Amino acid sequence: MNNEAIVYLDGEYVPLSEARISILDQGFLLGDGIFDVVSAWKGTLFKLDQHIERFFLSLRATAIRPRLSPAQWREAVIETTRRNALPDASVRFIATRGVAKAIGADPRDHEPTEIVWVAPYAYLADESKRREGIRLGISHLRGFSPDTLDPRYKALDRLHFQLARFEGLSAGYDAVIWLNAQGYVSEGPSSNIFLVRDGVLYTPGDQILRGITRQTILECADRAGVPWREANLTAFDLYCADEVFTTSTAGGALAVREVAGRPLPSAPGPITQRLDQTYWAMREAGEHGTRFL
Numbered sequence: 001m002n003n004e005a006i007v008y009l010d011g012e013y014v015p016l017s018e019a020r021i022s023i024l025d026q027g028f029l030l031g032d033g034i035f036d037v038v039s040a041w042k043g044t045l046f047k048l049d050q051h052i053e054r055f056f057l058s059l060r061a062t063a064i065r066p067r068l069s070p071a072q073w074r075e076a077v078i079e080t081t082r083r084n085a086l087p088d089a090s091v092r093f094i095a096t097r098g099v100a101k102a103i104g105a106d107p108r109d110h111e112p113t114e115i116v117w118v119a120p121y122a123y124l125a126d127e128s129k130r131r132e133g134i135r136l137g138i139s140h141l142r143g144f145s146p147d148t149l150d151p152r153y154k155a156l157d158r159l160h161f162q163l164a165r166f167e168g169l170s171a172g173y174d175a176v177i178w179l180n181a182q183g184y185v186s187e188g189p190s191s192n193i194f195l196v197r198d199g200v201l202y203t204p205g206d207q208i209l210r211g212i213t214r215q216t217i218l219e220c221a222d223r224a225g226v227p228w229r230e231a232n233l234t235a236f237d238l239y240c241a242d243e244v245f246t247t248s249t250a251g252g253a254l255a256v257r258e259v260a261g262r263p264l265p266s267a268p269g270p271i272t273q274r275l276d277q278t279y280w281a282m283r284e285a286g287e288h289g290t291r292f293l
Contacts, residue, residue, distance in 0.1 A: 009021075011067075034156070039121060048074060048077065048078075067111075067112060092117045124191070129174060134255070136258065138178065142180060161189035187209060192211040196243035196271045203230060204231070217279060235259075242266070252279050
């Protein structure tokens with residue numbers, strides 16, 4: 001491992017201590033930017049192309065015009081990860097609208113700031129919580145709806161997410177989710193959610209971020225012969241589920257042992273364990289992987 005992390009910043013690879021952006025950058029001033037996070041495991045980036053594709057869909061929707069093409073972003077992610085020599089890593093890549101060319105800050109007139117930052121892989125929960133399951137709260141906040149900010153934007157403005165996390169952690173929960181404006185289960189600040197009832201896997205299908213790990217778990221369900229459905233779910237469904245788990249780049253399938261004070265029958269349950277094992281076997285085998293070491 002290098003003594004200091006190496007960051008890609010606007011065409012250059014620089015030590016983290018030397019990486020600087022302007023205080024006038026719209027990403028800093030307004031949260032006006034897009035990011036994505038891909039994970040590396042044993043020298044292999046997992047589903048990098050899918051992350052790049054999702055990143056560019058958000059860029060297109062926000063009308064941020066990156067200098068780098070998808071292929072160039074892909075190479076920047078691979079090279080930055082290689083230079084940091086971390087076989088297991090979380091790799092965040094960011095494009096902000098950059099510094100406005102005039103004081104009026106016309107969002108159409110900008111030069112984007114482009115960043116790739118690599119950090120050691122970190123799980124959402126420690127080993128005991130991964131083994132025993134986490135306590136999950138339900139925030140009073142509501143998820144974004146398409147008539148405000150479509151949840152498919154993976155945007156830098158995360159105050160909503162931070163407030164939900166603050167609320168959950170302050171109440172003694174390990175993680176938190178929110179409902180959408182109609183009262184259906186949505187997602188969490190850093191994860192999608194699943195439940196199991198009578199051997200069938202359920203997950204919200206609308207008004208959520210299209211998680212890469214979420215989609216992978218559905219692929220694992222097909223591989224493991226577990227039937228699944230996208231459905232409108234309420235908090236009642238979570239309370240009465242046989243199993244509940246969250247999914248994220250930083251956790252795989254993470255079992256939930258309690259939802260808003262209601263204990264679940266088992267954590268991790270048999271289907272949660274089977275899907276998590278299938279997921280990590282896929283990672284260990286290098287499936288959907290891009291080697292960088």
